[in-house]
Amino acid sequence: MTVASRLILSLAIATVAISYLLFSAPEREIPTHARFIKVTNDMQFLSVWQGPWHCVYDKKLNLLWEVKRDDESIHDGYWSYSWYDGQFGHADQGDCYFEASHCDSQDLIRKTNQASLCGSAEWRLPTPDELRSLIQTPNSPGKPHIASDFFPHIKNGDYWSSEAGVSLPKSFKREKLGATAVNFQSAETLSLPYENAAFVMLVATPSTPLSLAQSRVEPVTLN
């Protein structure tokens, strides 16, 4: 090789290296979750980093979950409810601001159905199995046992299931029967008296197959 050709070769190698550096900007792919999809109130699917979202579509169980919020609406995660289905249970023993009297689970169900949250008017309490299926190890100490990135504002506390008429442990002296709840701090299932104030996270079976719904093309926001 002559000096000139070696020079050209060196320049060529340098050019390739520099173009590689300039054009290999990292592509940041937005991941997808194997089980959960964020859904807006008007039934748009969002990507994992978009928001705000109001429900989560659970691909595994074909369910829509109510998503708790921090906005003092009826879906605020701080409100608590006694267990009541309109007939059984104990009405108005929970803490919330949206009812003149105190709150029970039926109040949240009624209001959520009236508003057709995420297109559904069939909101209900989840079964113990449905609720338990959400349990997962938190990725930070002290956080609840749930995917907090999809289900924010879930407290380290008890969440009512639909299962009622279960016998209570002896430690409850006055009451014999109550309903099943799942505690997301301890990841345990327990029975509590109906009058207990616990949290509620509703669930609905989607009326239209949501997998057919169009995902929103424009990102709403990235967080």
Added chain:
Amino acid sequence: MRRSSFAIFHVMAVIVILVGLLTGPRLGIINHDFLTFLSPLLPQGALLSVHVLFGCLLTLIAIVFTVATIRTPFHGAPSKFDKAVNYFGYLVIVLSIVTGWLLWLNPESLSLVIHGLSATAIFLYLVLHGIKHTVFKGKQVLSVLLPRNALILLSCSIALVYFCGLGIKLIVAEQHLRLEVAPLSRQSHLEIDGKGDEPEWLRAKPIKLTTFGGANFLDGSSEVEIKALSNHDETFFLIRWQDPSESLEHLPLEKTSDGWQVQENGFYRFDERTYYEDKFAIMLSTTCELGGDGTVQYGDAPLAGKPHNWHGKGYHASTDGRTRDLWHWKALRTNDMYLADDNFFGPPQSVALGQRRYTAGYQPDGKESGAYVMNWRWYSPNEVTPKRMPIPSPDITERKVLDWFASETYNPQQDMAKIGEQLPSVLYRSNRFEGDRADVRARGEWHDGYWTLELVRKHQTHSPLDVELRSGVCMWVSAFDHAQIAHTRHHRAIQLRYML
């Protein structure tokens, strides 16, 4: 010196310098965004110790080469140009060695600048020297680059690595700054008020160090003075550091013609450097290794199988399975709670796909109830909806945090704010952390270009996420001048020695 001996020095120097040139710019990306374009070429991970090991090898090679040259010089360079280029090379290598060690020993912004410039000069030298010889000599350069006697090369390399390992163990890993923790009688009462004016503090011997490489400050560095006192139960720290401005804003909201907007300059990449409050962090560990005790993972994706970060700089995470204790005092969010946020650096956490920021090993100790939340429903760089507004609102610009009970739910119909008006983005739900996260009491006050911060914690909290305070424990400090992550640093650990 014979050509074969020179060839051995030469090849070892080439390898060591190449590693320096690959690892150094990776460290440099922390401070220089313009270097990120090199990122695809550079290695990632806990690279500071690698860089210092190779820096140490270079130092040894340079010393041995100088001694050998003084005894019997090597006459290699035929032309004046070659000679000039080589002298330039020697000069900048020596400069990088001197400033490199200064960065460890007694860092200053100037050393960092000169170290960075000398690295650039070494790169230029390599191009001039290497390309020139390759272009003109072709295959012949290989005879210099590849020494004939591989056995001698191997033994020299092993000896070098051995001596450097030993050197680092004896010098870098042992020569810590010592902080004497003076005894405090049971009767003495120290108020955690950010003043540090009790006479007991006069008995504590201060240490001073320069921390460098942060955003803002004066040239990015801040002089820190630390004192410590302890009784049988607790250790008190009094820390004073330079910060030209008292910054108490945290991403405030501003009303614009498009609605409420978050004031930011980098927050979208989680590297806010303007609209942020001042902060201070203390890390504690039972080991005292380089690179923030091995918790600094440099690069945009330094942890295998974990997400990229958004700023391309790095993560904090341990790779030895242990946790390092981290106290994170925040001038706006925690100061009025008289607390520092009790956090930790642990092994990289599992990935939550729905969260855009992954923080690897940096996490808060558990907390029961959220003390403060952001005053927006959902963050967007374009527009946000506040959660709450102050009641009533004549002087909202004065407030830096919004109290739950001094505010009401935001209602767009009743939003009378004028364009340009600001609203705090930190909303206190309760005024304390609870549980493990509230172990460190702290209070800071800013006065005349200095923050004074007092902190106290029990020696033993029995939390697996805290480090017990006792002799031998190492400590590092970082100051933040209205910056989210771009904090100052120092590389020599501070070791606690209790006098009690």
